[in-house]
Structures are given as structure tokens and as C-alpha cells.
Amino acid sequence: MRVTLQTKTATKERIVDTASKLFARRGWEGTTTRDLALAAGIATGTLFNYFQSKEAIAAELIAAALSRWQREFADGEQRGQSLEEDIFALVWGGLKSLRDLRPVLSPALDTVLSPLARSSPACAGDAIRAGHLEAVERLILDSGVPGPLPALTMQIYWTLYLGIVSYWAADDSPHQEDTLALLDQTTKLFTASLRGLKGVGNEHESE
Amino acid sequence: MRVTLQTKTATKERIVDTASKLFARRGWEGTTTRDLALAAGIATGTLFNYFQSKEAIAAELIAAALSRWQREFADGEQRGQSLEEDIFALVWGGLKSLRDLRPVLSPALDTVLSPLARSSPACAGDAIRAGHLEAVERLILDSGVPGPLPALTMQIYWTLYLGIVSYWAADDSPHQEDTLALLDQTTKLFTASLRGLKGVGNEHESE
């Protein structure tokens, strides 16, 4: 059974590899599931034995890229300056890691990441959200904000995050300067709102 | 030429009426464009002489409902208590006016309202965004915040607004209490962030 298992994961990997190449080269709508199956050397139907939908493939690619970046960020030394800068670095680095996947972001945002369309089975979109929120929560708690964080706060954070990702996916300014500005202001706004969590009144500010 | 014009607007109205009934009764995916055309007494192709896409019909329905509510709100007496309460009332009333259109919101959010998918021609989605932002800006400026408001601020507002609408569209709590809580906290967060706009430093707070 080892052989089949290897074969199976190999097939899945081949789909993922092929998909990342085709999507980057020909875009989302320019890549049909038939194209993709053909390029991966399988039948169309087989594709849907491995992924529930075309969007699920996009979600898998995004999840993998963000997961890699998140590990890198957690291991790295770029933390500790201030909560604002840490969140900024986490998000900005995440966007950079998604550079080649930009054409694929739009459908993923619509169907998988949106608070709408609650997916019945645990899909890659949930993993993306959970992973990112976990990383952000860790940063916040490490910065001294007392836990546990209200669910509403993280809900609002996720909305703001999606806003940035959406904006970035369509940002055609030279070096994504517009996204940088939006990210900067959004981060400021969110961290400022956390100050209210330190207690009923926040008379004793350290910085 | 008056006759044809009447015929044309009548046909469009018939499409809109039929669509609002069918979408409310059978949902978004349960209503095919063929169904819709049949029920409206026209051919499938005719439908697309009046609307660029199925989603454009949804956008039209939403735009009409929100436009009605916006007029009602502007004429009404429910303003002036505080900026926070005014924005709350504006948004919450807008949601109530969309009650029957809930099944239609999800596709509209994806394709028309999202910051992604910039539409080439001026479509109903742009009108929705522009109309709502205009109303909010008026509330803000009337409350004493000095204009003009930074584009980034309104960009962030729009993100927060979409977050609320998305959440509400899928909110199954008894009386949408969860959405109420989210709206409350979001409004607080946003209005608080406006206080920073009163100048470089905000040493002189009136309230």
C-alpha cells in the first residue's frame, strides 16, 4: 500500500505543480480544468477526485505559500519591535509570498476566504484563515494585550485583512505603494483599537 | 418613439420584478437565467440585452433597495444624535431594506461590490458604493470632522462595511444579534479612528 500512497500523493503534487505554472502563465479564466488535467497527464474527472472544485486548487496553492511564509516568519528575527510593525511585516511578507498567485486570488477570495460561503468540510480556506489569525493573535498577546481576545476583534481584523489582500490583488501602482499605504493605515487603526482592551479606562499608557 | 421607450422600460421592470420574486423564492443558484427569462415572458438572449450578466441583475435589485432606504434616511428625522449612532442607523436600516435580497447578496458581493473586479462600464455596483460612501461622508462632515476626508479612510470604511454585509448575509442568529454586535463594535472602531483626523494632535476634545 506504500506504492499507491506514494502514487496518490505524487499525482496530487503533479496537479498542484501544474496548476501553479498554468495559473501564473495563463491566468485564472485562461486555464480550464480540461487544460489543467491534460497538462497534468490525467483525465478531467480525476482532477475532481483530488479537489472539490477549481477554486479549491487555488486555495491549496495559497495555503501552501502562506504556510511557508508563516513558518519563515515565526523562525525569523524580524519580531519584537512593536506590535504595529510586527503585524505590518507579517502581512506584507505574506503578500510578497503570494506574488505569483495574484491572478488566482480573486476567485479564492470570493469562494473560500469570504465569511460567506461557509464550507461544509474543512477546506484549505479555513486553514488559511485559522493559520493567519493564530499568528496574529500570538503577536498581539506577546505584545502585552491581555487575553483572551474577543472573537469580534478578530472578526474585524479578518475583514480588514481581506480588504488589504483584495486591494493588493488589483493594485497596479508601481511598487504596490498604494497597498503599502493602506496596510500602514489599517495596521495603525487596528493596533490603536487594541489599546481599549487593556481595561475599562486606559489611563496608564507606557509609550 | 414614446411607445418603444415605454415598452423598453416596461420590459426591464418586468425582468426586475420577476427576478426579485424568483431570487427570493428559489435562491440564487436555484434560479437560472432560462427560468428567469421564461417567467418574464422573454427569450434568454433578451435578458442579456438588458443586463450584462446575471450578477448585474442582482446589483440592480440591491441598488434600488438601498437607494430607496437612503432617500428615506436622508428625509427622516433619525439623525443628529451622534456620528456613531447615525452611521449605525444608516447601515442597519440598509441591511433591513435588503432582507429579501439576502440570497442574492453573496454573488453581488463577489463580483460587483468587491474592490476586485473593477468593472469597465459604470455598473450598478459602482452606484451602490458611491451612494453609500457619499451618505456616510455627509454624516461625518456634518459631525464636525474637517474635510476633505482622506481616500484611504473611506477605503477602510468600505472594507469594514463589506465585512458587516457579508457577515449579515450568513448570520443565522435569531434576530441577527451577532451582526448587531459586530456593527456596534465596527462603528465604534471607525468613529474612534476619525478623532485622529481633527488635527496633528488631538488635545482639544469637546465631548
Add this chain to the structure above:
DNA sequence: AACAAAATATGAGCACGCTCACTTTTCTCT
């Protein structure tokens, strides 16, 4: 090795949103 059962692969076919070459209706001008 032989055979049954489970797992996997296949591609013709479905329903969908949408298009476009064509027909029908309406308007304009003499």
C-alpha cells in the same frame, strides 16, 4: 496463482451563463 473487493481513473455528458447571426417589430421620411 487465482479470484473477489476495494480503490482509483476515465471521458461522455449535463446544466449553466452567455453569444451572435438572424428574424421581427417599430420608427422615420417621402
Add this chain to the structure above:
DNA sequence: AGAGAAAAGTGAGCGTGCTCATATTTTGTT
């Protein structure tokens, strides 16, 4: 009123994402 122009309507047909009955391969048992 009649003819030509313009506008509006039509539905067969296209390409898409996805399904499902069937065929093929792999696994487990004797």
C-alpha cells in the same frame, strides 16, 4: 401608405465547471 433604417427580440449553440456510470488498477485472501 410604403420602403428603408434602426431597434429589439430570438433561440440554437458554445465553452465552462463538474458528475457519474463504467472501466481499469491495486489490494487482500486462500
